[in-house]
Amino acid sequence: MPKLTIDGREVEVEAGTTILQAAEVLGIEIPRFCYHERLAIAGNCRMCLVEVEKMPKPVASCAMPVGEGMVVKTTTPTVRKARQGVMEFLLINHPLDCPICDQGGECDLQDQAMAYGADRSRYHEHKRAVVDKDFGPLIKTFMTRCIQCTRCVRFITEVAGVPELGAVGRGEHMEITTYVGKAVSSELSGNLIDLCPVGALTNRPASYTYRAWELKKTESIDTMDALGSAIRIDARGNEVIRVLPRINDDINEEWLSDRSRFACDGLKRQRLDRCYVRRDGRLQPVSWTEALGAVAARLKGVAGSRVAAIAGDQTDCETLTAAKDLMASLGSANLDCRQDGAKLEAGVRASYLFNTTIAGIEQADAVLIVGSNPRKEAAVLNARLRKRWLAGGFKAALVGPQADLAFKHEWLGDSPAVLAEIAAGRHPFFGVLKGAPWPMIILGQGALAREDGAAVLGLARKLAEAAGVVKDGWNGFNVLHTAAARVGGLDLAFVPGQGGRDVAGIVDGAAKGEVEVVFLLGADEVDMKGLGNAFVVYLGSHGDAGAHRADVVLPGAAYTEKSATFVNTEGRVQRTQLAVFPPGEAKEDWKVLRALSDVLGKPLAYDTPRQLRDRMATLNRVFATLDAVSPATWGAFGAEGAVADKPFLPAIDNFYMTDPISRASKTMAECSGAFGPGCGCNHKKTGTHG
């Protein structure tokens, strides 16, 4: 390992490290614009110039690998002059519109101009102006501000795998643009805004509505998909202005999908901010006492077996626990957290987790994706798969609807029969899995949320065992969830108890009049028409399908408005933080159930979040540790039996609208309009297509 001296301090780093990275190890700051840890090195901004002994000119430290015995200086007058010169050139064409620029206050150029720039300009000529480009409904462009660092071009090409951006022209006439009139259609496009070191690419939905320093920043967890990406919620007053990713190398590195980032305007629309009770066929606003009283009155004398609860896709574990206990006190075993009817059971934890872990993907060398389009279902995870593919030596195959996954893969067909062939060892891809030291299977909800889902699961388990996907120190069996609440629900066994009904059973029972009262905990994807004459109590945040059908509406809190526990698809227990308060009279969901239990005269045994979380930990000890993944033990799961000859269907139709929040979001509606269902994939062709 080469040893070098930077500013008189010695450091030893891996060969191939750049001077800039070595300086970072020592905590020495070198200014930069084009360099970014997770992108290829460009070396075009020249801001990171340093002096190296025996080199005639200052060198760009971001692109210069360290050498044995190098003596680097970052504070000499030459370096200072070089930086000042570079800064002066950058500012030649940069407009002085910081006071009206959304990046103002969190702008790399602004900060570094303060730290390393000159105190005045010597430039009296006209500044260059550049025509703004249309990047679609999410990104607002001010191309005159662009300093051509090309971070956006590198991100969209390398990480997102959608080569739509480029730098055309040369010299002063160079412009960043999309290819002739196309918007940036990547599902990760929002990250361009974070990457842009100046205000050239800004958040369009939130443009001109905030100044960076007005916002209260709350570190939290995303629930728009099942990854549990680390986010920061920026709020002003009681309004969420924007959502940004935080760095979490285990999950999202520092990226965030567009739905997670931009659906936050849905938190302000269609909100349930007070209780409603249906009287004379119409929902009438009422007080909490009346609403809870109406529920209690309806429940009076109803047998437990005629009561049911269905949990939605964004229901937190606290609520699930409270609901489970409440249902138990009512004597009901009719509860289910699998709205889509996925045939996953609560018993063996390894059967429903993404066992390899998201970071573990980087170790894998072959993957079989079954009934899933990770690009739509977990865009950030797909970026990880692409990263692995870019590193080389990675074989991928897809059984399921054809999709553009942004990395090269073999499409084997969309029939479960193909999976059966592979599992039986009659398909060439079986050999690929078997021959790979670190093979992976990713099972999507498209493969599980069907009649024969249990058989598919069993088939996948058999394949995993036969092909050596699960072995000592490596579990390559993965279930990719689409709902943030699903793993938590399964961990808490929020599934039908002895003789209980599942979602289909509840809907069927309600239609037949065998189930009289149905609790919908933010569940909006249930067949509402099928609920017949049942008395529906909806507890949730948005006036979506569930609330429209409900007889009593109890307003709950969205994920930005409570400290709540979610378990991501890897089985990682994480907690959101309260960034803003629930609107109007809305309350944290579990507290509503706690209050209801009092009215019913069967009080739940916890009054504080801590007591409730202790209860969660007794239900399943995984809840005792936050932010960690413990390997789940393998076991027998899934069912034997034939799989139907029905092709796997996509689990998500529209990337931009999957849940009540994104369905209420204007931004997401605009995206659906601009990009269709998203990801340039799974476009259902109509008869008019060639």
Add this chain to the structure above:
Amino acid sequence: MSAQEPATFAFTPDYLALAKQFVAKYPAGRQQSAVMPLLDLAQRQEGWVSQAAIEAIAAMLDMAPIRVQEVATFYTMYNLKPVGTHHVQVCTNICCQLRGSDDIVAAAKRALGIEFGETTPDGKFTLSEVECLGACVNAPMMQIGDDFYEDLTSESTGAVLEALKRGEAPKPGPQCDRQFSAPEGGPTTLTGLTFGPEKA
């Protein structure tokens, strides 16, 4: 985008054969390296590089269209708009200017009746101002098609262009009594040099 943008582009069989030759020069999987010669071939075939040509080449080389667009816009010698049969490019860079390129420009504009960036109504000539073409020793000069016309004067510029108008092919190279870059009127140094066996 130009108004004359064609909907499709395809190499003619001859150019396609050439294009394949260029692609074959690079190792398998490195076919993208042939992007510049292919853009040049497209320009030779059509006279300019259209959006359709960019997309066709991108498809041929398995590249994103924007990558080809970047190359095509970086180099000024790719014409992204249609040009006349004869693309007259007059150098006005420093050496040529010091040697009187302003007169050459004026003569060319007079002869063709157009300004820089314009094409004659008959579509035969396009006049462009270009930076140094690397023939400073024969300044002032202009490039027409693939040929350099050097050591120009107002008169010889007019003569070259008039000849082209008549459909003739004027002789490229220095337009005065001079061989290549040798001194006018013959060599002035090493005149007594005789080639023979080396003397000890």
